[in-house]
Amino acid sequence: MPNVPVEYNGLVLDGQQTTALVTSNLNLPDSSTLAQVVAAQGVWAQAVDGVLDAAFTGVYAVVNPPLPGGLKAATGATWMASLVENTGIIDFSATGTSRRWGQALPGFKMALVVNGKVDVANAAIVALVDLLTNPTGIFTNADQQSLEAALDALLSFRKRAFSRQRSTKLYP
Amino acid sequence: MANVSTHFSATVQDSLGVKKSTDVYLDIVDTTTLAALSAMAGTWLTDLDAITDGEIVSTQVIVKPALPGGLKGAAAAGSLAAKTAQITFSATGTPKLWGQAVPAVAASAISNGKIPNTGSMGTYTALLLGGNYTNPDNQALAALKKTAIGDRSARKQQQGLTTSKF
Numbered sequence: 001m002p003n004v005p006v007e008y009n010g011l012v013l014d015g016q017q018t019t020a021l022v023t024s025n026l027n028l029p030d031s032s033t034l035a036q037v038v039a040a041q042g043v044w045a046q047a048v049d050g051v052l053d054a055a056f057t058g059v060y061a062v063v064n065p066p067l068p069g070g071l072k073a074a075t076g077a078t079w080m081a082s083l084v085e086n087t088g089i090i091d092f093s094a095t096g097t098s099r100r101w102g103q104a105l106p107g108f109k110m111a112l113v114v115n116g117k118v119d120v121a122n123a124a125i126v127a128l129v130d131l132l133t134n135p136t137g138i139f140t141n142a143d144q145q146s147l148e149a150a151l152d153a154l155l156s157f158r159k160r161a162f163s164r165q166r167s168t169k170l171y172p
Numbered sequence: 173m174a175n176v177s178t179h180f181s182a183t184v185q186d187s188l189g190v191k192k193s194t195d196v197y198l199d200i201v202d203t204t205t206l207a208a209l210s211a212m213a214g215t216w217l218t219d220l221d222a223i224t225d226g227e228i229v230s231t232q233v234i235v236k237p238a239l240p241g242g243l244k245g246a247a248a249a250g251s252l253a254a255k256t257a258q259i260t261f262s263a264t265g266t267p268k269l270w271g272q273a274v275p276a277v278a279a280s281a282i283s284n285g286k287i288p289n290t291g292s293m294g295t296y297t298a299l300l301l302g303g304n305y306t307n308p309d310n311q312a313l314a315a316l317k318k319t320a321i322g323d324r325s326a327r328k329q330q331q332g333l334t335t336s337k338f
Contacts, residue, residue, distance in 0.1 A: 004206045005310045012275055013247055018329045020253035020275035025306045030207035034176045034200060034235060040304075042240030047299045049243045050292030053251035054276030056243050063206060063233035068214035074185065074227040082225035084184055084192035106184045106192035107226025124222035131219050132196065140197045144177050158192060 003027045007062040008041050012054040019057070022048055037061055082107045087158045088118055090129065094145040101141035103132070108155060118153035125153065175199045177236045180213045184226035191229065194220070209233055251276045257287055258320045259297065263311040270307035272300070277321065287319040 010022045024044060028037065041061055049056060072079065088108035091100045112122050119125070129150040132139040137146045178198045185191045196216060200209070213233050221228055257277035260269050281293050289297055297316050299305075305313050 004210065005306070006206075012253065014253040014276045015247045015249050015251040016253070018253040018326045020256075020324070020326065022272075022274055024272065024300065025308050025310070026304045027306045027310055027312065028206060028304060030205060030210065032206050033202060034178075034204050034206075034209070035174075035202035037206070037235060038176060038202065038237040041237060044299065045240050046242060047292075047296040048274065051257065051274060051278050051281045051296050052244075052276050053248035053278045054253055055245065055247040056239055059237060059239060061235040061237070063209065063235065065206075065210035065213055065231065065233065067228060067231055068217055070218060071221045071228050074187075074229075078225050079227060080187045082186040083188065084186040084190050084226050086225075087192070088223065103196060104192075104194050105220070105224055106194055107186045107224040109223050109225045112223055122223075124219070128219040128223060131216060138198055138200065140177075140199045142179075142197050144197065144199050146199070 002030055004030045004032075005064045006037065007064070008044050009060050009062065010045055010048060010056050011058045012052060013057045014054040020054070022052075037063075078111075081110070085157055085159060086110070087156050088112070088153060089156055090118075090125070090153045091151045092132065092141070092147045093149050093151055094141045094143075094147055095136075096145050097141070097143070099141075100151060101147070104158070106158065113155060116155075118155055120150070120153050174202050176202050178209070179234050179236075180216055181232045181234060182217055182220060182228050183230045184224055185229045186226045192226075247276070248279070251279075254323050254326050256322045256324045257281070258322050259287075259293075259300075260317045260319070261300065261307070261313040262315050262317055263307045263309075264314050265311050266307075266309070268307075269317055270313070273322075273324065275324065282321065285321075287321060289316060289319065293319070 006026045006028050008024045084106035086108045088105040089102040091102045112119050139147045178200050179195050181195045183193045253275040257274040258271045260271040
C-alpha cells in the first residue's frame with residue numbers, strides 16, 4: 001500500500017477583496033477514498049480558518065500520482081518533429097446543454113492526420129473517445145455535465161511564441 | 173455516497189522543450205480510492221499518449237469538493253491577505269526548514285507582535301504535526317521551529333481596488 005503525495009489548497013479573500021492561496025502538503029495511503037480525502041480537507045480548512053481573518057472562497061486538492069509506465073519517451077525522429085502548438089481538438093456533446101466541449105490535445109500525432117483532416121476512424125482516437133464516453137457519467141465537461149458522444153475533430157494551432165523564443169536563444 | 177468533481181491534467185512537451193497542458197473533467201463517486209483514481213488517470217494518459225507526438229512529462233489529479241460547513245462567511249473588516257504568518261517546520265530526512273505561508277493571519281492569533289503557538293494556532297500546528305502532512309518534497313513534518321509575521325505584497329490586486337472608472 002504505497003502513499004500518494006497530495007496537496008490541499010484553499011483560496012482566501014480578505015476585507016480588501018484581495019485573494020491569496022494557502023497550501024499544505026500531505027502523504028496519504030492510496031487506499032484512502034475521495035470521501036476521506038475530502039473529509040480530511042474539511043478538518044484542515046477548519047483549522048486554517050481558525051487562524052485567519054480572511055474568509056475561504058474555495059478549496060481543492062491536487063493528487064500527484066507517478067506517470068504510468070509504457071508512455072513514449074522524449075526520443076526518436078517523430079518526437080523530434082513534434083510541436084505542442086499542433087493541437088488536435090475532439091468535440092463532445094454533453095447532457096443538459098447544447099454547448100459542445102472540446103478536449104485540446106497538444107503535440108497532436110501527425111500520423112493521425114490524413115488529407116489534412118483528423119482520421120476519426122483511427123484506433124487510437126476511437127480508444128480515447130471510448131474511454132471518455134463509455135460508461136457515461138464519469139468523464140464530464142468543465143460544468144460536470146456527462147460527455148455523451150464525439151461530434152467532430154479538428155486540427156488547430158495554439159501559439160506558444162514566448163516558450164519557443166526561449167528555446168531558440170543562444171548564450172555565448 | 174456522493175460524487176466529487178475532479179479533473180485530470182497532463183503536461184505535454186515537444187521537441188523544442190515547449191510545454192502545454194490538457195485536461196479532462198470527471199464526476200466520480202467518493203468511495204473511489206486514490207489508487208483507483210491513479211489507475212484511471214494512467215488509462216487516460218496511455219490513450220492520450222497514443223494520439224500525441226509530444227512526451228507526457230507530468231500529471232495531476234485535481235479534486236474540487238464544496239467548501240466544508242462551519243467556516244467564517246466573510247472576511248473580517250480590515251483584514252489584509254498581504255499580512256502573512258510564516259509557520260516554519262523541520263521535516264524528516266532534511267536539514268532544511270519549510271515555512272507555510274498563511275495569508276491574512278487572524279489579529280487574535282497575534283500577541284505582543286508575535287504569534288504564540290496557543291489557541292487556534294496551537295490547534296492548527298498540532299494538525300500539521302499529527303501525521304500525513306509533509307513539505308513539498310514529501311518529507312514528513314517533524315516539529316514546529318518558529319513563527320513570524322511577514323508581508324506578501326498583493327499590490328496589483330490592491331491597485332485595481334482604487335481605480336476610479338467613469
